[in-house]
Amino acid sequence: MAALRSPQQPSSAPRRLGMDFSGCYEDSVSVVAAAARGGYRRQLRRLIRQGRRIHRADNRGWRALHEAAAAGRVGCLKEILSAAAMSAGSSATFQAYVNSSTHEGESACYLAAGRGHLNAVRLLLRASANIDQLTNDRSSPLYAAVSDGHKDVVQLLLAKGAEVNRSHTASCWTCLHQAVYQDHVDIVRILVRTADLEPRDDYKITPLFLAAQYGRRECLEVLVDAGANVNTQASDLASPLLLASQEGHLACVDFLLEHGADANLACSGDWPQLPIHAAAQFGHLGVLRRLVAVTDRACDRGEDAVSPLYLAVHGCQVASVELLLDEGFSPDGQDCTALVCQHSPLSLALERGYSEAAGMLLTAGAAVLEMEWEPVFARDDADMLKLLLDHRWLYPPRLSGDEAGRRSKTALKMEEFDDMLSVALDHLKFAASWLPLLLKAGLEPESLLDCSVCVQADGELVNFLLQFDNWSTMAPYLRAILCQRRAEETWRPLPQFDSVPDLSHLCRLRVRTVIGPDVVMRKGVVQRLPVPPRLRDFLQFNDIEMPDV
Template sequence: MDFTEAYSDTCSTVGLAAREGNVKVLRKLLRKGRSVDVADNRGWMPIHEAAYHNSVECLRMLIHADSSENYIKTKTFEGFCALHLAASQGHWKIVHILLEAGADPNATTSEETTPLFLGANVNCQALDEATPLFIAAQEGHTECVELLLSSGADPDLYCNEDDWQLPIHAAAQMGHTEILELLIPLTNRVCDTGPDKVSPVYSAVFGGHEECLEMLLQHGYSPDAQMCLIFGFSSPMCMAFQKDCEFFGIVNILLKYGAQLNELHLAYCLKYEKFLVFRYFLKKGCPLAPWNHISEFISHAIKAQTTYKEWLPSLLLAGFDPLNLLCSSWIDSVSDDILIFTLEFTNWRTLPPAVEKMISTRASHSSRALQQHIACLPSLTHLCRLEIRSCLKPEHLRSDSFICQLPLPRSLHNYLLYAEVLRMNEVPALTAIEDGEINEAT
């Protein structure tokens, strides 16, 4: 006999009315004296049907129709009483009616299961969509997380209205490494790559937890992740700039696992005045072309012009094309000294006509120094310097040591490195890191 599948031909008419919640039909049947204790192939009586299907009025009618105290305690062939079935479906009102009518809250099934155990829905959600697993992960209750997972809690059930936040995000953001280790192998990786999702890497960076970040990256989560519209960042590296004491450690970890640098990261260095990191990113091979966010970079560069000696020389010496800077906003906004310094990395007499026109317009109401500079002819040695540097590969321009190893006199090494221009503009010797990691002390 199958005790799990309900056969319609074995259910009494009273049972069917209770299953469907048909109060009108049930009332007529009871008036005709139809029995309320006829069981189907599973041993289910009408009271079981009403309890399981949340038929509140039908349940009340059935209880009153049978005065026997044992009717409310009758069990199915698997040992389930009406209270078990109501609790398993979360029908709190049915549970309340049954308890008031004398149902035993400690009744057990054939597998020794009580109604209390069946009322525990491990995937229930609060008004803000939070699940018990999410709250336990957020609060750091490792044993609760283990119990919930072993009881069938779903780690992929979204816990907010925007459908992106999971328990793994809570653990990563709050720094609960043991819980994170439990959740990583059980969580669907779509959260790391889905365009409308948020990688937990962002959560670890947002919380400033280096150990959680490294754990995620060790298990294959991307250090670049997807663009995060929720937080307004294009990459975890961009988000890292909002951190203070944790910043350097987070940056080093992201780079260690292959984070790709771009111009937005350089722009953020200027925005947050992290000039050592700016130079470090250049040494680590941040691409200098092509740039998709040049306007955003120039916007931050203009705001950082008072500290240009900390970053602009390094950018231009690394091989950045100064023509990318020589747009109207840069030409109109920076000081004469900065504009002259920028032009030192060009042949200012062969600039594109549009650029030449903007510079001439600017010079007409600027200092005599700028007017004289654009009026004079570049020296032959300067043109040779530009030509030699144009023949070098980008990775060579980023390395002072490579240029200093060229089979040339030391004076030419210095000339190729713009030593006289840096000296004339009083650019100090800048700390740079060829390899290794950066930290606050550096």
């Protein structure tokens, strides 16, 4: 609305109550409309008798009729309607004025209803106002009264025959949708007596969905008691139980389950998503615990299913991961590459760098196969490898009663170990990140010194690996490869490689063989060996520096 300007006033214009109604605002409300808005009935009557026009609209399309209705000025409204009836040449002309709209398409009845002015609405209906007249955005007087919670106006409009099931707004909501959304429980109780309980908006969402999604527990009860379907589904197959679970409304989840909601109803066309998946993804532990008890465990390992652990990891919900594992869900889930492009919950956690979730899965015994190793070695970051080595021995522990038992740390299976080496060798360019960790964890250098490494690896990396081994006993075919590289000047050996290793190096290799390479590399073990302190670092190869490869 434009700013009010000082009205032009003739010198003879009388003043009443400190206001001047003799002129018109040039680009805004007329003096007649201003009097109607303020409720100055006698001044309004005088202005009308002076011939002031009640039909004049301001820059919003508002007339005196709209001002009086919006402000609930029933006395002024009566004066305006009486004047309109006297000046109209026919009943059609009078009704056209009563139902005239602002630029937004708002009728006087709509404005009065939306503001809860019961008597004004009643007066306008007596004057044959269109009870179902729509605004530009397809709202109606009933919808406006419902939206703002005016129970008495709603009752009046329904008693006078207002259409209760009409679709309003761009999203096609009905009055029942809006009443539930606004949590006007008393109005919902009124509407369910006559309204369709299953109207659908443009996404096929019924009012029950809104009650579940927004936690309108009382509205939910009213709708269900009236007969609304608790297992209705939207266009994307979502159910009310899924939405309540997603939003964490435990009271609504409990109510829906108690009244027949199906926790195993597939809620997606892409993959069989269940409410438990939504609760796990968003970390709603109370809801998740409730759904675990009623969800078919086929979702855990079954084919063409997705374990809730995937969603818990995807949402970085560590507490959800912990709860599901405690409830017996498999840490491996099932291979869901075809459904959600993930091989296992652990591979997802490692790929995203979610160390806490990955640690829980590893502690629970998750398998570490080729797809799990891929994100560990395919980056210039050793944090995930450190995590894995904190939970897995490279080889079965050789000492009884060591820290393996205290930490429930298990050894890699043969298949897991082979997959690790295969993936590591495919990512030699990141060896500076992962190789020192593997060697400190006790990896046998011979495991890496194969043809591909001797042919492809950087010369410094080859030299580094050879220092952990007895280079004089290298396999002839590997020696031949290195001799060729030396001739081609793609590898320059360290000086000591041209002679037999010294006795100290051979001795530490023998100690590693006897005790076990992974055992020697553990500080707690080497500290207990009966050797001088200076030899302990030597036994752990701390004299060998990692090259910058």
